[in-house]
Amino acid sequence: MAKRQPGRPFSTEITTDLLEAAERAMERGGYSNLTVDTLVREAGTTRATFYRRFTGASHLAFEVLAAKFGDVGDTDTGSLLGDLTEVQRADVQMLSSQLMRNNLAGLLEAMRTDDQVRELFTERFLAPRRESIRLAVDRAAERGELGAVPGIDIEELRDLMIGPIIARILLPTGGGFDAEFAERTAETAHRHALAAVGIATPEPA
Amino acid sequence: MAKRQPGRPFSTEITTDLLEAAERAMERGGYSNLTVDTLVREAGTTRATFYRRFTGASHLAFEVLAAKFGDVGDTDTGSLLGDLTEVQRADVQMLSSQLMRNNLAGLLEAMRTDDQVRELFTERFLAPRRESIRLAVDRAAERGELGAVPGIDIEELRDLMIGPIIARILLPTGGGFDAEFAERTAETAHRHALAAVGIATPEPA
Amino acid sequence: MAKRQPGRPFSTEITTDLLEAAERAMERGGYSNLTVDTLVREAGTTRATFYRRFTGASHLAFEVLAAKFGDVGDTDTGSLLGDLTEVQRADVQMLSSQLMRNNLAGLLEAMRTDDQVRELFTERFLAPRRESIRLAVDRAAERGELGAVPGIDIEELRDLMIGPIIARILLPTGGGFDAEFAERTAETAHRHALAAVGIATPEPA
Amino acid sequence: MAKRQPGRPFSTEITTDLLEAAERAMERGGYSNLTVDTLVREAGTTRATFYRRFTGASHLAFEVLAAKFGDVGDTDTGSLLGDLTEVQRADVQMLSSQLMRNNLAGLLEAMRTDDQVRELFTERFLAPRRESIRLAVDRAAERGELGAVPGIDIEELRDLMIGPIIARILLPTGGGFDAEFAERTAETAHRHALAAVGIATPEPA
């Protein structure tokens, strides 16, 4: 029954002020410019109050992203290629946003050090996306699209899909994303999956 | 003839001491622990001396990586798939090293802000690797392996190859690299290239 | 009512530690050896904490002297000569201290540059001493010792009294102060004042 | 016969360039702004070359003043008061110059630490001025103006004369020097000397 804690509860207004201030800073300057001092000043509060809610700037940054992109839907389109394309479209949209472009590298570095942020990220971002792919593959197997599921490394499929998007965002030369980028890379991942179970790729679309 | 410039020359010993100190720190703690103070302390020199050589810790970190992984060879194996596999093998080896695992995210974030580091990185890391792929594709086109070169986006091909490696390194859940990872991803990139020019993929290897 | 200001108050212990450290350094090495780094190290605190209290080393040095010599009493002995002698005795005692010998020149140089230190010095050291002399002259005028006050330049009288003491301290050849130095120079200043209003000097004492 | 040193001799041009650069800097910013770096840059030479000529900035500063004010003439006006007035006029002129106002305090502080500068200053500035006063007193004694010379402390007389000038320069509130300042203070010193040998002061001028 989630018992009420004694004492004065957190002011929700301050929390949202901080989240908004962080989002603005992340949109503008990006991760390197996120300092607790600046955030609390802009949110009109103080360091101590900040640290009651978050363990540090990286934690808050993560929460901003989680609020924006935390929930992934799972759509059953009826075919593996269709499902993978859906997943890829959602990820391209998420990762190509200014918020991600400016902060992904910084957060990935923060994860290396900070266990808490790493766990949160894994749980809220990585796991759901991996699950979407696993479900798509399972459904394909049930439909008989794939001979044998065990031959497919879900993790590898995921990296094959999200990797090119990340590369395009993080590497300086990376251009934009044209309308068919998601389709092309999803097809390639699809071929990869088929090849893994020994099925020759059908006619290219 | 590289004329001698006037004045006392840089002490090469100090330079190598700094590079070595940086490499140790990068191997151990990774990018976040790279501070100018710590480096000069360990190298037995001073901040001012450091700043005569490097613009900051990120610049030095880049130089360490450039010294280790700067030069890429170009091997002509006689087939596009063979060439791409060579490229991929080299990149897997480079990126899976502890040095890269611990520092790639930090450097990518540094690049967002620091123009100089971004240019150096682009010039010394990105451009040569892109060039390797371009040469492989050009040779394949000459051999008639590919119908029309213009249909192939070199940049996209590069992202399709390096992306999965990066994802595996930077994302917390990323496992290791088994012996055939390079082969599999190179094959997938190869299929992607063929599909781009409308050629059906041959029998999977 | 001296309302309490918000926030954590300054630690008085740190303040006194700094003042004591400064006094020791001023006594030992003198002004040139006063560095913020050394002071905070000896007081066991940090630069930032120092700068919350003082604008710089010269400010702190001034505060040390102000605490020691800040307040001057005003004694009415009944005669101008007596009053001037009292003032002179106090100034000889103050300026002949090791603290002043070692730091006066440095502080005078600091004053040239730093407006704040100049103002503090003027207000807390110069003004009160000038006032003592002015009061003595006013009382003498009321008693009829001096014909007309306006004829006396208080500033000049002050310089005539404090000047010789300063010269003796700052100039390298300056010897010590014998017991009658204050009396002799006060008499001379007295004669100067009388001469300024056209009164012949009486018998030398 | 002042044997010629082996090797290349000092460039006199550099020496004068340095002296001139120093004078400009002393006139403008004053002692605190005298840095070896700035001086050699402005003189178009280098630190090493500077240190072959001078032991430090304070040494050079002293040389500038010595070149300007080093030699004092000795005039015999026929009376003690006349001679003292001459001395005082010269000192007022010297000390009231911008060059002295901006650098005296700094040099006095430098003297406290640097033995060499102290010796140079004593020898070239203090000793000659003391000697002028001593000669004036000796002549007065020969003329019978003073009963007995031994009763007069030359050092004290010097401090009584130069002290007020110094006070007026160094103390922040010190005003300017009107035309009769030298006369008035010389008279006062004269009275002091007479009093010291027990002679009543004559009618004020």
Place this chain on the structure above:
DNA sequence: GTATAACCGAGACGGTACGTCAGGTCTTGAT
């Protein structure tokens, strides 16, 4: 209603790093 527990603003605090400046010395090549 009145404890009590936790919040909140303000800002000091020790720690660590930043990038710069000045001092005085040393190394290189040239005169």
Place this chain on the structure above:
DNA sequence: ATCAAGACCTGACGTACCGTCTCGGTTATAC
């Protein structure tokens, strides 16, 4: 041996963040 150039070590500068703390004052529940 001087000179220009500039690296080098030492040590100090004033500032920025970090995460914690100490104040005085303010809510919300819980007794």
